[in-house]
Amino acid sequence: LLADYREKDALTDYKELIEQLNVAYLRFQCTECGFIPGELQWQCPQCKTWDSIQLIDQPREQSTPAAQPKNTLPQLPQGIDEA
Secondary structure (H helix, E strand, O other), rough: OOOOOHHHHHHHHHHHHHOOOOOOOEEEOOOOOOOOOOOOOOEOOOOOOOOOEEEEOHHHHHHHHOOOOOOOOOOOOOOOHOO
């Protein structure tokens, strides 16, 4: 198509081909926290670091979300009867 100067047709065919490609085998991982998203993203949804999602061959150990802090404050009285 390009040899025949049919750039628009070539571009249309290229777009259709890209849409049909199965790229499920591609794997990505955050270089900062190890999160493995299901698809390429510009910002890691776990650690919020920008441009840290990279294509990987072998994943490093995936991190786990940080533990929620435990309630360390004593329960305060809520009404007159509790005091």
